[in-house]
Amino acid sequence: MQLTGAQALIKSLEQQGVDTVFGLPGGAILPVYDPLLDSTIRHILVRHEQGAGHMAEGFATATGRPGVAMVTSGPGATNIVTPIANAHMDSTPLVVITGQVATASIGTDAFQECDITGITMGITKHNFLVQSAQELPRAVAAAFHLATTGRPGPVLIDVPKDVSQSLMDWWYPTSVAEYDLPGYRPDVDLDEDAVAAAVALIARSQRPVLYVGGGTLKSHASAQLLAFAERTGMPIVTTLMARGAFPDSHPQHLGMPGMHGVYAAVTAIQRSDLLISLGARFDDRVTGKVSAFAPEAKVIHVDIDRAEFNKVRRADVAIQANVAAALEALDASGATPRNLDAWWGEIRSWQRQYPLVYDVPATDGPLRPQHVIESIARSSEPGTIVASGVGQHQMWAAQHWKFEEPGTWVNSGGAGTMGFGVPAAIGAKAGRPDRTVWCIDGDGCFQMTAQELVTARTEGIPIKVAILNNAYLGMVRQWQEMFYDERYSEVYLSADLPDYVKWAESMGCVGLRATNLKEMDDVISEANEINDVPVVIDFRTDVTEKVFPMVAAGASNDDIMVHPSQRGAK
Amino acid sequence: MNAPEPFAGVISHTPVRHHILSVLVENKAGVLARIAGLFARRGFNIYSLAVAPSEGHARFSRVTIVVDAESAPLEQIVGQLDKLVNVVSITDLAPKDALERELLLASIDLDDESRGAVLDAVAGAGAAIVDVDAGRVTAMLAGTPGACDAFERSLEIFAGVELHRTGRVALPRLGRTVSERAES
Ligand SMILES: Cc1ncc(C[n+]2csc(CCOP(=O)(O)OP(=O)(O)O)c2C)c(N)n1
Ligand SMILES: [Mg+2]
Numbered sequence: 001m002q003l004t005g006a007q008a009l010i011k012s013l014e015q016q017g018v019d020t021v022f023g024l025p026g027g028a029i030l031p032v033y034d035p036l037l038d039s040t041i042r043h044i045l046v047r048h049e050q051g052a053g054h055m056a057e058g059f060a061t062a063t064g065r066p067g068v069a070m071v072t073s074g075p076g077a078t079n080i081v082t083p084i085a086n087a088h089m090d091s092t093p094l095v096v097i098t099g100q101v102a103t104a105s106i107g108t109d110a111f112q113e114c115d116i117t118g119i120t121m122g123i124t125k126h127n128f129l130v131q132s133a134q135e136l137p138r139a140v141a142a143a144f145h146l147a148t149t150g151r152p153g154p155v156l157i158d159v160p161k162d163v164s165q166s167l168m169d170w171w172y173p174t175s176v177a178e179y180d181l182p183g184y185r186p187d188v189d190l191d192e193d194a195v196a197a198a199v200a201l202i203a204r205s206q207r208p209v210l211y212v213g214g215g216t217l218k219s220h221a222s223a224q225l226l227a228f229a230e231r232t233g234m235p236i237v238t239t240l241m242a243r244g245a246f247p248d249s250h251p252q253h254l255g256m257p258g259m260h261g262v263y264a265a266v267t268a269i270q271r272s273d274l275l276i277s278l279g280a281r282f283d284d285r286v287t288g289k290v291s292a293f294a295p296e297a298k299v300i301h302v303d304i305d306r307a308e309f310n311k312v313r314r315a316d317v318a319i320q321a322n323v324a325a326a327l328e329a330l331d332a333s334g335a336t337p338r339n340l341d342a343w344w345g346e347i348r349s350w351q352r353q354y355p356l357v358y359d360v361p362a363t364d365g366p367l368r369p370q371h372v373i374e375s376i377a378r379s380s381e382p383g384t385i386v387a388s389g390v391g392q393h394q395m396w397a398a399q400h401w402k403f404e405e406p407g408t409w410v411n412s413g414g415a416g417t418m419g420f421g422v423p424a425a426i427g428a429k430a431g432r433p434d435r436t437v438w439c440i441d442g443d444g445c446f447q448m449t450a451q452e453l454v455t456a457r458t459e460g461i462p463i464k465v466a467i468l469n470n471a472y473l474g475m476v477r478q479w480q481e482m483f484y485d486e487r488y489s490e491v492y493l494s495a496d497l498p499d500y501v502k503w504a505e506s507m508g509c510v511g512l513r514a515t516n517l518k519e520m521d522d523v524i525s526e527a528n529e530i531n532d533v534p535v536v537i538d539f540r541t542d543v544t545e546k547v548f549p550m551v552a553a554g555a556s557n558d559d560i561m562v563h564p565s566q567r568g569a570k
Numbered sequence: 571m572n573a574p575e576p577f578a579g580v581i582s583h584t585p586v587r588h589h590i591l592s593v594l595v596e597n598k599a600g601v602l603a604r605i606a607g608l609f610a611r612r613g614f615n616i617y618s619l620a621v622a623p624s625e626g627h628a629r630f631s632r633v634t635i636v637v638d639a640e641s642a643p644l645e646q647i648v649g650q651l652d653k654l655v656n657v658v659s660i661t662d663l664a665p666k667d668a669l670e671r672e673l674l675l676a677s678i679d680l681d682d683e684s685r686g687a688v689l690d691a692v693a694g695a696g697a698a699i700v701d702v703d704a705g706r707v708t709a710m711l712a713g714t715p716g717a718c719d720a721f722e723r724s725l726e727i728f729a730g731v732e733l734h735r736t737g738r739v740a741l742p743r744l745g746r747t748v749s750e751r752a753e754s
Pocket of ligand 1 (some may be wrong): 391393416417419441470472473
């Protein structure tokens with residue numbers, strides 16, 4: 001069967017089981033958009049290519065399947081660079097297809113030419129510049145294989161226009177051997193000696209902590225984690241990337257560690273004698289000052305990526321494996337710590353002394369952002385998915401939303417990309433239309449990618465957006481207040497400009513506003529009643545509210561600053 | 571204040587704790603850029619790098635990289651390099667286990683006064699004369715990096731020296747088993 005490269009590309013995506021593609025056409029990718037008309041694949045037309053990338057990320061995080069985005073060459077390709085970098089930092093499986101100028105024009109500065117494989121070399125797991133139509137099926141199959149196996153990540157396929165226009169004899173790889181990836185071996189054999197060494201360390205430990213990172217979600221290890229945790233009775237912390245990997249309601253769960261972590265979670269790590277890192281990477285936002293991080297702890301480091309071992313913190317035992325396999329092996333060998341009663345006694349006292357708190361909101365406003373989040377959470381059904389932007393609102397969402405299952409928290413962790421929230425929420429809802437999807441956003445973030453609400457309305461993707469409108473680039477304002485003598489430089493945004501309600505309405509969404517507690521309850525109920533179009537709520541929150549606890553950048557976790565109302569007690 | 575010396579960020583002497591990575595890569599467009607880019611963005615120093623098609627197989631090339639194991643732990647360098655999809659295998663050779671060789675070409679001005687000293691230096695290093703004309707001579711030395719260093723230094727006193735070195739290539743020394751090599 002003879003097909004054009006474009007037809008072969010679409011057919012290859014269908015072979016991979018792709019049902020949704022986020023994108024926006026243009027000259028170099030035009031040929032590919034034609035066979036799309038005849039395909040079962042749903043294409044979601046975005047308003048900016050950054051939106052396509054973040055939607056694909058939200059889709060991937062919520063569904064556990066790779067997200068797919070397709071854009072044209074030149075500016076289309078550069079517009080999606082930020083999501084690619086974001087996915088690279090957060091190990092999100094993504095396949096990005098870019099159009100490219102015809103092979104004969106490459107290197108001539110042709111119209112809308114840009115070296116996107118060069119640009120994305122350092123921010124993709126791998127990329128391909130496809131040289132012939134005959135090679136397209138292999139490139140697609142290999143891209144999905146790379147994106148989803150081992151440590152997942154973004155893969156880019158650059159398709160020159162003449163490649164998509166020329167004819168090929170249809171074929172599709174039927175085995176990994178045909179992918180032509182002689183240097184790629186994602187499967188690793190579990191090292192029995194390392195497992196035995198880990199079991200021995202666990203057996204000696206009196207103050208262990210399970211330090212759960214995003215790799216636990218990526219390897220679908222929540223069931224294994226629950227079994228291992230309950231059998232051993234160890235305390236658990238889940239990083240920003242791992243929220244939802246272990247139920248927040250579980251009594252062994254201490255919450256999130258790190259710069260804005262729960263006091264007990266941060267302190268348990270600091271005092272631990274054994275850290276069992278499960279798909280975490282000792283990010284500086286978790287460790288604080290590395291030399292002062294968990295100074296007495298031995299480290300068992302489980303990761304599928306061996307380059308993570310000893311990168312930041314020396315591991316006493318390194319187990320190269322996916323988290324699920326490692327936990328099963330540890331469980332099978334009966335790894336058990338010593339009696340943890342004394343340890344739990346200490347932890348419980350930290351929890352009692354320093355719970356997450358915030359000031360009680362005044363009835364007539366302004367609203368407290370944490371209270372808004374808790375109120376939305378309380379009114380939401382189980383399994384609701386939450387996406388967020390980047391800033392204070394993100395930290396409050398991570399702290400105050402109670403996550404109970406994997407795939408319910410969609411956020412930009414490693415890159416901290418403002419504007420991630422709205423498109424990521426749309427992507428999540430496109431992938432999980434059965435779920436309610438909230439985006440907890442900041443006013444600054446919202447202004448970066450809000451145009452995608454037009455996409456959401458057009459495509460019938462009814463997400464709900466809560467803007468925690470503090471009129472500021474709040475997180476930066478917080479740093480200037482605390483570390484720059486309250487010298488506020490370029491952080492004021494205004495609460496009223498833009499008018500978020502009108503803006504929402506102009507995009508075909510329902511726009512609501514709440515300035516006091518009564519309005520807050522009313523608009524949340526109203527939003528929950530609306531299931532056909534997107535809803536945007538402008539919550540007027542306290543400008544001066546800060547995220548606590550906080551470990552200052554570069555400081556030791558021992559110098560954690562708790563909420564002002566808890567100071568003095570310490 | 572005077573303008574400070576520009577920071578080059580590269581090293582021009584053999585690093586004290588260097589290692590030789592013999593890297594088998596797929597012969598695909600952009601592979602060298604991927605390796606170079608990885609070293610640059612991770613802050614690993616390359617001292618020298620040599621590339622050529624590998625034994626028998628048009629599909630693969632062998633890249634010999636001398637890395638500065640002071641700039642980053644070797645484990646990190648190897649671990650990150652191994653993640654490049656086009657990298658098929660990496661053999662890490664400690665200097666004591668490696669047979670290292672390098673090629674040096676040097677052209678030198680010759681006049682009646684310097685002729686004797688230049689030819690002595692060439693002969694002393696065991697280099698060969700491979701090209702001559704009325705006023706210049708080109709010598710070639712294939713040898714250990716140390717021998718090349720010494721020859722290069724011995725030429726410093728002459729005029730008009732133009733010198734190129736290939737960067738080194740290496741193979742494991744014979745007479746040691748693979749497992750012995752892995753353990754050391
Ligand atoms: C694209 C991008 N630019 C700049 C930053 C730096 N930054 C981090 S948080 C933040 C403020 C975010 O403001 P807003 O969305 O209003 O959230 P808030 O902190 O007020 O909740 C900024 C500017 C960033 N993370 N991403
Ligand atoms: Mg704000």
